[in-house]
Amino acid sequence: MDILLSSISQGLIWSIMAIGVYLTFRILDIADMTAEGAFPLGAAFAASLIANHANPWLATLVGMLGGMAAGLVSGLLYTRLRIPALLTGILTLTGLYSINLRIMGKANIALLNQTTVFSAFAQFSSTMQVIIVGALLVAVIMVLLVLFFNTEMGLAARAVGDNPDMSAANGVHVANMQIVIYMISNGLIALAGALMAQSNGYADISMGVGTIVIALAAIIIGEVLVRNLTLGKRILTIIIGAIIYRLIIALVLWAGVDPNDLRLFYAALLTVLLAVPLMRQLTKQYNRRRANRIHIKSLNAQAAKEDKAK
Amino acid sequence: MKNTPVLTIRDLHQYFEQGTINETHALQGINLTITEGEFVTIIGGNGAGKSTLLNSIAGTLPIDTGQIVLDGKDITYDSVTKRARWIARVFQDPKMGTAQRLSVAENMALAAKRGEHHSLFRFGTPRSARPRFQAALKRLNLGLEDRLDTEIGLLSGGQRQAITLLMATLQKPEMLLLDEHTAALDPKTSATVLHLTEQLVNEEDLTALMITHNMQDAIKYGNRLLMLDHGKIVVDIAGEEKKHLTVPQLLDLFNKASQEELTDDELLLSADK
Numbered sequence: 181m182d183i184l185l186s187s188i189s190q191g192l193i194w195s196i197m198a199i200g201v202y203l204t205f206r207i208l209d210i211a212d213m214t215a216e217g218a219f220p221l222g223a224a225f226a227a228s229l230i231a232n233h234a235n236p237w238l239a240t241l242v243g244m245l246g247g248m249a250a251g252l253v254s255g256l257l258y259t260r261l262r263i264p265a266l267l268t269g270i271l272t273l274t275g276l277y278s279i280n281l282r283i284m285g286k287a288n289i290a291l292l293n294q295t296t297v298f299s300a301f302a303q304f305s306s307t308m309q310v311i312i313v314g315a316l317l318v319a320v321i322m323v324l325l326v327l328f329f330n331t332e333m334g335l336a337a338r339a340v341g342d343n344p345d346m347s348a349a350n351g352v353h354v355a356n357m358q359i360v361i362y363m364i365s366n367g368l369i370a371l372a373g374a375l376m377a378q379s380n381g382y383a384d385i386s387m388g389v390g391t392i393v394i395a396l397a398a399i400i401i402g403e404v405l406v407r408n409l410t411l412g413k414r415i416l417t418i419i420i421g422a423i424i425y426r427l428i429i430a431l432v433l434w435a436g437v438d439p440n441d442l443r444l445f446y447a448a449l450l451t452v453l454l455a456v457p458l459m460r461q462l463t464k465q466y467n468r469r470r471a472n473r474i475h476i477k478s479l480n481a482q483a484a485k486e487d488k489a490k
Numbered sequence: 491m492k493n494t495p496v497l498t499i500r501d502l503h504q505y506f507e508q509g510t511i512n513e514t515h516a517l518q519g520i521n522l523t524i525t526e527g528e529f530v531t532i533i534g535g536n537g538a539g540k541s542t543l544l545n546s547i548a549g550t551l552p553i554d555t556g557q558i559v560l561d562g563k564d565i566t567y568d569s570v571t572k573r574a575r576w577i578a579r580v581f582q583d584p585k586m587g588t589a590q591r592l593s594v595a596e597n598m599a600l601a602a603k604r605g606e607h608h609s610l611f612r613f614g615t616p617r618s619a620r621p622r623f624q625a626a627l628k629r630l631n632l633g634l635e636d637r638l639d640t641e642i643g644l645l646s647g648g649q650r651q652a653i654t655l656l657m658a659t660l661q662k663p664e665m666l667l668l669d670e671h672t673a674a675l676d677p678k679t680s681a682t683v684l685h686l687t688e689q690l691v692n693e694e695d696l697t698a699l700m701i702t703h704n705m706q707d708a709i710k711y712g713n714r715l716l717m718l719d720h721g722k723i724v725v726d727i728a729g730e731e732k733k734h735l736t737v738p739q740l741l742d743l744f745n746k747a748s749q750e751e752l753t754d755d756e757l758l759l760s761a762d763k
């Protein structure tokens with residue numbers, strides 16, 4: 181029960197990150213490495229402000245805005261300087277490392293006994309606090325995103341993801357829409373980082389490493405569960421995917437895997453998940469061929485019988 | 491109204507890979523004025539520069555030399571996005587003209603706002619627009635009026651191309667550009683889409699440029715015919731003369747106009763049809 185609750189609480193925070201990654205990954209078709217810099221950026225802003233007794237909600241908001249700024253930078257590099265998406269992400273990520281160190285002033289900030297966004301529900305256990313705040317935020321994000329993607333601008337942004345040439349021919353400012361997606365995406369990722377720092381009780385300069393793999397795994401678990409969904413339902417499956425992912429990790433740790441080996445496990449698990457569509461296809465093909473072999477056998481038997489009759 | 495120039499192209503040159511051994515002088519000084527209500531068909535052999543001409547007008551190719559004026563505005567250096575306010579386009583590949591994962595209604599809604607601001611405070615596909623989209627689809631007679639919410643990528647190429655054509659006219663363009671927009675379709679669907687093209691151009695009183703590789707179609711449709719050869723306009727016929735044109739005459743014109751005998755197999759083949 182404890183494992184379940186803590187997986188839900190962690191999964192909710194991760195799902196915010198995963199939703200952010202989903203926007204660049206599935207709408208723009210880019211695996212945006214900026215994520216691994218935006219996540220600690222959000223944490224850095226939130227932790228250093230909270231350590232200086234700022235309002236935790238304000239600190240979280242600043243973290244999110246910082247992520248949007250990082251997204252703006254990547255978006256500009258990608259659209260205006262036409263730097264390939266993967267390099268764009270690596271450039272911003274590398275630069276953010278120094279910026280994050282500057283913001284934090286040191287490699288690690290502890291937030292013990294500080295007022296966080298979770299303190300508002302102090303009457304509950306710490307896990308329940310995270311679940312309550314996480315669920316509320318995820319619900320708000322989901323509603324806002326669904327609304328956004330149904331506005332004229334959101335429709336234009338989705339069209340850009342599908343077919344940039346057609347979008348331009350219909351008067352859509354393609355680069356601007358791509359930048360908007362980059363900004364929303366990294367804003368959400370930084371928000372997740374800000375929440376994670378407050379939930380864990382510390383921000384660390386290296387907390388972004390490997391996070392994109394976790395987010396992608398959550399997305400793909402959701403997609404493997406149910407294929408082809410509208411955005412709102414897709415977000416729901418991503419949340420469920422993130423929670424399932426945390427459960428798997430919890431079970432792996434419980435089974436005695438060394439936490440130092442976790443990242444290897446993350447990578448292996450994502451590899452397996454990415455191979456699922458191919459596996460499905462191969463299984464289908466295998467079954468079809470087996471059925472066909474039986475079919476051909478019966479044809480042969482038929483032919484043999486007719487031969488005998490002659 | 492008539493005889494007002496809509497599009498004026500002055501001394502347009504386009505080069506590909508200029509300065510290299512592969513240099514192509516794709517357009518060699520195009521001068522062209524198109525007046526309101528003209529429906530111009532364009533023919534010419536493979537590589538004559540037809541697509542390059544349309545891409546230059548639409549803005550997908552930057553202009554090397556020359557000037558393009560649309561409705562009195564110099565658009566020579568305007569982006570595709572900016573030109574979209576005045577220019578609508580149907581591509582050859584049915585996949586190119588629509589956003590695959592968006593629904594029919596969403597694609598149409600996007601096109602209905604062609605060249606306008608995309609607001610954050612209005613719904614992209616308002617309920618109120620659906621009757622209009624439905625009515626537009628109904629005239630295609632393809633049973634698409636009940637499929638507003640179908641992902642457009644699930645429709646056939648012909649269905650998509652017909653919808654793209656509708657989309658181009660939901661917001662009346664100053665200029666409609668069609669680049670072999672039926673070439674990827676089977677003959678029957680191709681004829682249907684061409685017929686629809688003519689209907690829409692006539693009803694909406696559109697000014698249009700249509701590239702085709704079929705001489706018969708070039709003669710049958712439109713009220714002016716251009717033939718391109720090696721980046722130059724070599725034949726330009728309109729009015730009565732165009733109406734009474736025959737394929738042999740057209741071939742003859744081509745041979746006289748171009749430096750060399752017509753050797754282009756494709757052109758001959760499509761003339762047989």
Ligand SMILES: Nc1ncnc2c1ncn2[C@@H]1O[C@H](COP(=O)(O)OP(=O)(O)O)[C@@H](O)[C@H]1O
Nearest residue numbers: 506507514516535536537538539540541542543
């Ligand atoms: N992107 C390109 N790069 C290099 N050469 C090109 C390019 N596009 C067209 N060309 C060349 O320009 C000439 C005109 O091409 P195009 O306008 O596509 O001909 P058409 O549409 O009449 O068949 C051809 O010789 C073609 O090879």
Ligand SMILES: [Mg+2]
Nearest residue numbers: 540541542669
């Ligand atoms: Mg062409």
